[in-house]
Amino acid sequence: MTELTKVDLFVIGGGINGAGIARDAAGRGLSVVLCEKxxxxxxxxxxxxxxxxxxxxxxxxxxxxxxxxxxxxxxxLMRNAPHIIWPMRFVLPHSPEDRPAWLVRLGLFLYDHLGGRKKLPGTRTLDLRRDPEGAAILDKYPKGFEYSDCWVDDARLVVLNAVDAAERGAIVLTRSPCTGARREDGVWRVTTKNTQTGEVREFEAKVLVNAAGPWVTDVVTRVAGSNSSRNVRLVKGSHIIVPKFWKGENAYLVQNHDKRVIFINPYERDKALIGTTDIAYEGRAEDVTADASEVQYLIDAVNRYFKEKLTREDVLTTFSGVRPLFDDGQGNPSAVTRDYVFDVDETGGAPLLNIFGGKITTFRELAERGMHKLDRFFPAMGKDWTGDAPLPGGDMPGADYETFRNTLKQEYPWMPRSLRRHYGRLYGTRIGQVVAGATALDGLGRHFGGDLYEAEARYLMAHEWAQTAADVLWRRTKHYLHLTEAERDAFTRWFDETLAEAA
Structure with a gap:
């Protein structure tokens, strides 16, 4: 007979919203399970x-x-995760064909002042004929603006929330879809099945949280047998990755003929990440890919502004995602709100919290407000706490990454600069756990190419639920962009063999 585990909160969905809620709830003293398919x-x-x-x-x-x-x-977020989130300056070449300069400047003025900006520098006007940021831009665009935002390693943001949740007592189950959830005597009976091991687990939970993103309505109807008046609108966003084609650390934001804006960001030191598209999507979220027309759309947007012209041969790889936006009835996918909505269904005395919409930037606030929706069911739970709580590895004095970087140089003089940067950015103050006492490169074990060593892979397997080579190469890190095909194949063989030996 399968053992029944009783918990306060069961969260379906291992994306940023689910991981954020699991972390927040665990930090309030609740017993939590997070499952991800x-x-x-x-x-x-x-x-x-x-x-x-x-x-x-x-x-x-x-x-x-x-x-x-x-x-x-x-x-x-800058304060709480300075290793994976850092400032970036965005150059916006002005095209008078699209939006008037006064409107762009007004928008940037509001952007500078709406949120009580403290750490980031404000907007400035650029002469793209003279300022170095304009060297790569066509001469027909003499005027531009520069403003601040932040870069984030999105997948690591999710993983670090899950790590923190687990360290606060949460059970995190990956590759374990929720196969059933039913209300019974005022509680939820939830079943999961691990797709790799076949292990079936059963839980009794006071509250069920549906943070399944694009699959949120599927969980409402198929898994939980419930109903909701809310719905999501699936919008596909695709990106391309190409070799970096300008000098400097700044990013660019360009306006296209259709009034959409396209980001052109430095990525992984020597590459550029370009996106995104906004297209209504009807298919299965698992099947989403960038089609040829989207790739050409992004290339054309870049070529409209830059002296160096991109071609399809420059595209190293692509990726697409389905954004589960709350359906507010807007016809234009770009106009659909990026806000989030909660729906609490208390049928049978067993509450179900459904989450519709949201965006990465507001995940922490979403989690906090989601817990406020549930406070009457857990009157003894702790207060809000995540606003001043660093994510794992982010506990640097003064949240100052530059000082921390200098400290790494002193503590690990044997480590090549690129490797030190890689470990510092991904793991922050937990770098010591990754290198596991090594005092020279040969102490990191087998070298697979680029900055990938055995010690890091073993750390990710032991502490961050990495169960396939792709988990390491694509999500925990971006090593796939820096290894040859032969190196990736060799790592995959080693990973599979190591996993089999540990089983």
Whole structure:
């Protein structure tokens, strides 16, 4: 007979919202289970534009409250995760064919002041004919603006929330879809099945949280047998990755003919991440891919502004994600709100909290407000706490990554600069756990190419639920971009053999 585990909260969905809620709830003293049908962040949460931002373009749709809240959260997240979130300057070449300069400047003024900006520098006007940021831009665009936002390693943001949740007592189950959830005598009876081992587990939970993202309505109807008047609108966003084609650390934001804006961001030191598209999507979220027309759309947007022209041969790889946006009835996918909505169903005295919409920048606030929706069911739970709580590895004095980087140089003089940067950015103050006492490169075990060593892979298997080579290469890290095909194949063989030996 399968053992029954009793918990306060059962969370379905291992994306940013589910991991954020699991962490928040565990930190309040609740017993929590988080289940994910695939790997953590395997869906939408690892396929974003990698930005913590207020959403400059949302101002055009009068989403002032959403922008303000996102800008406030931007400051909170910078403070709590300085290793995986850092400032970036965005250059916006002005095209008078699309939006007038005064309107762009007004939007940037609001963007600077809506959220009580403290850490980031404000907007400035650029002469793209003279300023170095304009060297790569066509001469027909002499004027531009520069403003601040932040970069984020989106998949690691999810994983670190799950790590913190687990360290606070939560049970995290990956590759373990919820196969059934039913109300019984005022509680939820929930069943999961691990797709790799076949292990079936059963739980009794006071409250069920549906944070399944694109699959949220499927969980409502098929798994939980419930109903909701809310719905999501699936919107596909695709990105391309190409070799970096400009000098400097700044990113670019360009306006396309259709008034959409495209981000062109430095990525993994020598590459560029370009996106995103916004297309209504009808298929299965698992099947989403970037089609040829989207790739060409992004290339054309870049070529409209830059001297160096991209071709399809420049595209190293692509990725697509399905954004589960709350359906507010807007016809234009770009106009659909990025806000989130909660729906609490208390049928039978067993509450179900459904989450519709949301964005990476506001995940912490979403989790906090979600717990407020449940406070009457857990009157003894702890107070809000995540606003001033660093994520794992982010506990640097003064949240100062530059000082921390200098400390790493002193503590690990034997480590090549690129490797030190890689470990510092991904693991922060937990770098010691990754290198496991090594005092020279040969202490890190087998070298697979680039900055990938055996010690890191073993750490990810032991502490971050990495169960396949892809978990390591694509989500826990971005090593796949820096290894040859032969090196990736060799690592995959080693990983599979190591996993089999441990079984």
């Amino acid at each position: 695939d790997d953590l962040a395997e869906g939408t949460s690892s396929r974003s534009g990698k930005l913590v931002h207020g959403g400059l373009r949302y101002l055009e749709y009068y989403e002032f409250r959403l922008v303000r809240e996102a800008l406030i959260e931007r400051e909170v």
